[in-house]
Amino acid sequence: MAALALDRDGAVLIQNRPAGRLFGNLPVGAHLSARIRSRAILDMVRETLRTGEANQIEHAERLPSQQVYIVRITPLDLPRLPDTGRLYLLTFRDISELRRLDQMRSDFVANASHELRTPLASLRGFIETLQGPAKADPKAQERFLAIMLDQSTRMSRLVDDLLSLSRLELK
Numbered sequence: 001m002a003a004l005a006l007d008r009d010g011a012v013l014i015q016n017r018p019a020g021r022l023f024g025n026l027p028v029g030a031h032l033s034a035r036i037r038s039r040a041i042l043d044m045v046r047e048t049l050r051t052g053e054a055n056q057i058e059h060a061e062r063l064p065s066q067q068v069y070i071v072r073i074t075p076l077d078l079p080r081l082p083d084t085g086r087l088y089l090l091t092f093r094d095i096s097e098l099r100r101l102d103q104m105r106s107d108f109v110a111n112a113s114h115e116l117r118t119p120l121a122s123l124r125g126f127i128e129t130l131q132g133p134a135k136a137d138p139k140a141q142e143r144f145l146a147i148m149l150d151q152s153t154r155m156s157r158l159v160d161d162l163l164s165l166s167r168l169e170l171k
Contacts, residue, residue, distance in 0.1 A: 002092040005076070006032060008085040010045055022092060032090070041071055048073045048088060058095075068099045115158055119151035126151075 002019035004012050004026075010033070012026045019026075023035045033042055040057055048055045054074035061067040069092045076087040126144045134140035 001094075004032070004090045006045070006049075006073075006088040006090055008049060008088075010049055013087070019092070044071065045073055045088075045090065048075070052086065059092075066096065067094060068096045069093060070095055112158070112162060116155060119155045119158075122151045123148055123155075 002022045003016045004019050005014040007013055009031070011029050011031050013028060015023070015026055026035055032045060036042060038059060041059055044055050044057050047053075052075050054072065056070060056072035059069050059071045061069070071090070071092050073088055073090045076089050078087060126148050130141060130144055134144060
């Protein structure tokens with residue numbers, strides 16, 4: 001997790017290696033705004049420096065690739081060092097993979113719903129036809145019942161696949 005220690009004015013005192021990879025090496029004493037341009041992050045930091053209350057936001061970087069971070073700032077409860085005043089810890093937790101998995105799950109549920117609705121709509125249509133216009137037509141009944149069997153078999157396979165995926169996800 002990328003982490004920066006800030007002084008009471010928002011100047012960087014220390015950064016860890018992940019922060020160096022994320023932002024490049026910031027010289028000690030450089031203000032956070034020298035590298036971070038996000039208004040939301042800078043506003044959050046200013047608010048915490050003003051109030052002394054921890055704060056967090058979700059922040060997305062679109063370039064060079066979609067990255068999503070939980071950005072958190074919290075006052076550090078350390079013995080005061082001479083002339084430093086209060087110190088703050090600013091962290092960036094990468095949740096990009098979690099967001100991608102959430103999106104994949106959402107897309108999967110939408111696709112599975114669509115795939116289940118198609119045979120259901122087909123079955124409903126054939127049942128209504130068999131109850132109405134084809135009520136006394138044995139040839140149509142036989143043909144429609146064969147199609148209904150195919151559609152119900154398709155639905156059973158889809159449900160079995162969903163259950164298999166669900167079991168795999170639980171492991």
